[in-house]
Amino acid sequence: MTQIKPSGDNELLGADVAMREITRFEQFLGPENYRILQGLFKTPVSIAGLLLILFFIFVALAAPILAPPVTPDDPYKIPRDGFKSQPREMGSEWTKNVPEIPFWYKAVTGKDEWVHLFGTAQGQYDIYYGVIWGTRTAFKTGLAVVLSTLLIGIVVGSVSAYYGGIVDNILMRIVDVLFILPGLMATLILAAVLTPVIGRSILPVMISLIAFGWLGYARVIRGDILSIKERDYVLAARVIGAKDSRILFRHILPNAIFSTMVLASLDIGTVTLSFAALSFLGIGVDVGYADWGQVLAFARNWISSLNTYWYIIAWPGITLVLFVMGWNLLGDALRDVLDPRMRGKI
């Protein structure tokens, strides 16, 4: 560990600024990134968020061990134990199509036979499988959609802000038009249009979420770049004769996109919710695809007897809520850290 005075060797400042040890790690990350990372581990709320996300990452990675697929070619297909419509309660015995029993099973449950841990939904779909493999679906769709929307948003936003004039005007009017329809409605109709064309899978809904998801980022990035363009250091770069491309990529973009990128990563929760909502409405994936919204939709035909079949909504519901809450808690903590008024406070 090295000891570095925070502001060089200035003795006068040293009296006012408290001395602090700066670790290798902090030097490696840089003070700003270090502060953000530290902010995430500071409050109980953000730690809870972090733990939730880590837990779900574990579940997603360990899905083949937690719930060994019955059809290894297509693990996202929820296994069915027969075809009866009546849901069966938790812990009921698995009769047909029994999956292989993983090593942890006996130690945890004390049973030799594989049972329906969370019960079955209508059509004997196993809820436990839907919840476990649904975690992978959630991460997959969330990550893919957020990364794509972010990329499109950054490109459109920077092109719009950089060229200005008529390009800016046309691009922003397109954004205005796409913004008119409310998000869910827009996604719903595009998914309905795309499904017959590309078939039932997670793709139609993902494409629709991407198609209408980048609008917000484009606007934010454009605004950020426009305001950063006017800063003194950009002027300074121009004065020393830096090229336009260098100014855009080295000076403006890194400052403009950082906060957006971090915040975008936290939109994963929102995207997951939208995806689950559309699945719930019966749009996108086929019946029986491991997805939380899909499992919840099984409850729709049993509304009047939900007091008996509560487990159909309880397990996927709790999982979905915790997943989204994890991202939201983390997001709240990050937003606090990223708030410019917090800068300089560790």
Place this chain on the structure above:
Amino acid sequence: MTTYIIRRLLLVPVLLFGVTVLIFGMLQFLEPDERVALYIRGDPKSDAQVDAFIKKYCLDCPIYIQYKNWLIGTLDSVTGEREGGILFGNFGWSKTGSQPVAQLIARRFPNTLDLTIWAVTPVILVGIWLGVQAAVHHNGLIDQAARVFSIVGTSFPSFVFGLLMLMIFYANLQWFPPGRLTDEFNQVVNSDQFRHYTTLLTFDALLNGRIDIFLDALRHMFLPILTLSYISWATFLRVTRGSMLETLRQEYVTTARAKGLVERDVINKHAKPNAMLPLVTLAGFTVVGLMGGVIITETVFDYPGIGSAAAAASAQLDVITVLGFALFNGLILIVANLVVDILYAVVDPRVRLS
């Protein structure tokens, strides 16, 4: 002010053109034989007939001709009747509804409007009231509760919440059933004795003097309204609280306090009017959102509004119907955005002067 309104009005044709192009563009994903449903009533009987229709309505013509036909329709050469034409309210034939899309919308919309009217007070006014309380008692009990609520509220999706409510209040307690009306009242409403003055069920029930039907309708709307309140409160709370705290920190509020004004007057007369400005927009959009049909809430509670109709149609891949709803929704939103923007300029002089 006038320049502001004129400039804002000029944007309307641009948006209208944009939305029609967007929806027309989505229609192009359909094959010409599927797009026949835009012009004719009912299902065509044979392939030969379909081909004839494609020719007649020019469904394999260049895009711009199709767009024109889609907008204003075509005149039948024999009868001179107008066929198709969204500007004349012909949104095509709904396969899943077995009726024209426009008629389906006209049937469903009053239900959505009825729900909107009853939901406005709990959703918006209570939400704002809670936000003000949270800000006034900053860091107090209400504030802390509000914070927890807004985090939980944004993570707890409406369909899970809705299902939970149905489990408790319908499956367990049998208090608030889903749907629109109890069967026996449904028969009364559909009979000749019941006159439809306004097409809004609750008001018609009152005008017909049927308090029992009115109460039954409210009973069915209770859970949807609860769910809608629950979704919007988190947002209203956060915005009102933030805006109110910001305003209370300003110097003119300190001045008012320094003058020795009673705290109640400081809050109600000085701080609140300014803090409410951002809420004009939010409230406006919330009402518009409700009017456009709340897809998920209506579906969960099996409420026959336009949101659930759009969801059902898209689940069955009935694209013509879905796009009809989208068009209707888009038109409502363009008008409503205009109204909200102008209203905002009226309330906040800073907007119209800039």
